[in-house]
Amino acid sequence: MSQPTERQSRAERLRRLAETGRDTxxxxxxxxxxxxxxxxxxxxxxxxxxxxxxxxxxxLYRGESGRAYLVDARCAHRRTHLHTGWVEGEQIRCIYHGWxxxxxxxxxxxxxxxxxxxxxxKIGGYPLNExxxxxxxxxxxxxxxxxxxxxxxxxxxxxxxxxxxxxxWPTNWLQQVENSLDAVHVSFVxxxxxxxxxxxxxxxxxxxxxxxxxxxxxxxxxxRGPGNVRISDWTFPNNNHIIVPNSNIGxxxxxxxxxNVPVDDMATSRMQLFALPVAPDSPAGKRYIEEHRxxxxxxxxxxxxxxxxxRKFPAESPLAxxxxxxxxxxxxxxxxxxxxxxxxxxxxxGIVLLRRLLSREMDALREGRPAKSWKPLGHDADMHAPRxxxx
Numbered sequence: 001m002s003q004p005t006e007r008q009s010r011a012e013r014l015r016r017l018a019e020t021g022r023d024t025x026x027x028x029x030x031x032x033x034x035x036x037x038x039x040x041x042x043x044x045x046x047x048x049x050x051x052x053x054x055x056x057x058x059x060l061y062r063g064e065s066g067r068a069y070l071v072d073a074r075c076a077h078r079r080t081h082l083h084t085g086w087v088e089g090e091q092i093r094c095i096y097h098g099w100x101x102x103x104x105x106x107x108x109x110x111x112x113x114x115x116x117x118x119x120x121x122k123i124g125g126y127p128l129n130e131x132x133x134x135x136x137x138x139x140x141x142x143x144x145x146x147x148x149x150x151x152x153x154x155x156x157x158x159x160x161x162x163x164x165x166x167x168x169w170p171t172n173w174l175q176q177v178e179n180s181l182d183a184v185h186v187s188f189v190x191x192x193x194x195x196x197x198x199x200x201x202x203x204x205x206x207x208x209x210x211x212x213x214x215x216x217x218x219x220x221x222x223x224r225g226p227g228n229v230r231i232s233d234w235t236f237p238n239n240n241h242i243i244v245p246n247s248n249i250g251x252x253x254x255x256x257x258x259x260n261v262p263v264d265d266m267a268t269s270r271m272q273l274f275a276l277p278v279a280p281d282s283p284a285g286k287r288y289i290e291e292h293r294x295x296x297x298x299x300x301x302x303x304x305x306x307x308x309x310x311r312k313f314p315a316e317s318p319l320a321x322x323x324x325x326x327x328x329x330x331x332x333x334x335x336x337x338x339x340x341x342x343x344x345x346x347x348x349x350g351i352v353l354l355r356r357l358l359s360r361e362m363d364a365l366r367e368g369r370p371a372k373s374w375k376p377l378g379h380d381a382d383m384h385a386p387r388x389x390x391x
Contacts, residue, residue, distance in 0.1 A: 010340055011338075018339075020262040030237055032141075034150050037269075038134075038166060044062060045063070045064060046062065052263050056139065059083045069092075069128065070128055070135075071101060074123070075123075076122075076123050080095065102125075154277075161280045163296075165296055166270065166271055173260050173268040180258065181211075181234060182348070190325050192313070196322065197246070197318055198244050198321075203228060207222035215377060234354075235374075238259055239257060245318075247316070276288050295314075300328075308331070
């Protein structure tokens with residue numbers, strides 16, 4: 001008689017991991033970290049941009065100075081969306097009745113009101129940092145933590161070429177994060193359809209696995225042979241740092257940072273940074289910029305039917321092929337997978353560790369206990385070696 005109750009309890013624990021609303025345990029946890037919310041290039045000076053992050057409606061605008069601000073999406077007066085208004089200096093004015101707000105969300109003017117003071121009215125305003133072409137926001141309670149954990153030395157190398165990309169996939173955020181902690185999938189998913197530079201370098205060999213909790217998150221080591229060891233640095237709670245071969249043989253490998261940020265519980269914004277240790281105007285830099293021009297706009301969502309029905313994969317460039325292969329596997333789980341029906345094995349050690357760490361930190365926040373103080377590793381170079389050599 002106890003089995004259904006035990007299954008229900010397990011299902012409830014697993015469900016908690018995927019839910020990200022403001023009043024959920026995972027939503028509170030994710031909001032206690034800096035999260036990338038869009039590309040810096042998406043909001044120009046004097047313009048506005050509506051966003052939804054973890055089910056929360058927000059509005060990003062860039063003041064006349066060029067500084068970006070993030071506030072709650074709707075005017076406190078009649079709840080009209082503020083992005084339909086206009087920027088005045090460093091403030092935003094509502095289109096409906098002219099109420100004006102500064103970048104902290106404080107109302108500064110109510111043109112038609114005589115007995116209500118603007119100081120009485122405030123909507124949410126959130127700290128921002130712009131970093132390597134991404135806009136990061138802190139949506140949690142209290143003072144924002146130092147902007148340290150998202151940073152990587154590989155993105156800050158002098159003369160380095162760094163390119164940002166954003167895609168939105170119609171799946172729950174945790175499915176994409178779990179894919180990052182599943183080294184075995186690389187031996188199968190990235191052999192599907194076409195074998196691009198990534199699949200060829202990693203090979204189809206099933207790896208021996210090792211996972212370690214670090215000060216920053218999880219270190220994942222997948223050993224496929226003496227000369228084929230892949231090490232990735234996964235940073236708590238939703239960022240992965242990997243290294244992939246360049247499409248242009250002989251050019252340096254590419255460092256990629258991937259943040260999977262919930263739009264809501266059925267969609268995820270994939271924020272990516274690509275870093276090549278060459279100058280943008282070098283021959284290798286020009287080749288990589290051209291590859292992004294040709295292939296970075298490939299969107300597997302727009303090619304859903306071609307992938308699922310026809311198994312029609314894009315060009316061999318990793319910028320198109322690798323996400324298409326991942327999309328096919330992840331979307332095959334459905335938009336939000338029922339984890340209580342899974343049958344996990346030894347190869348899922350990374351996923352098991354991930355869920356344990358997320359649950360531990362959620363429980364700490366719920367119970368009012370101190371959560372772990374996650375810190376940058378401070379030694380990017382260590383995770384680069386060994387790596388398979390480019391052929």
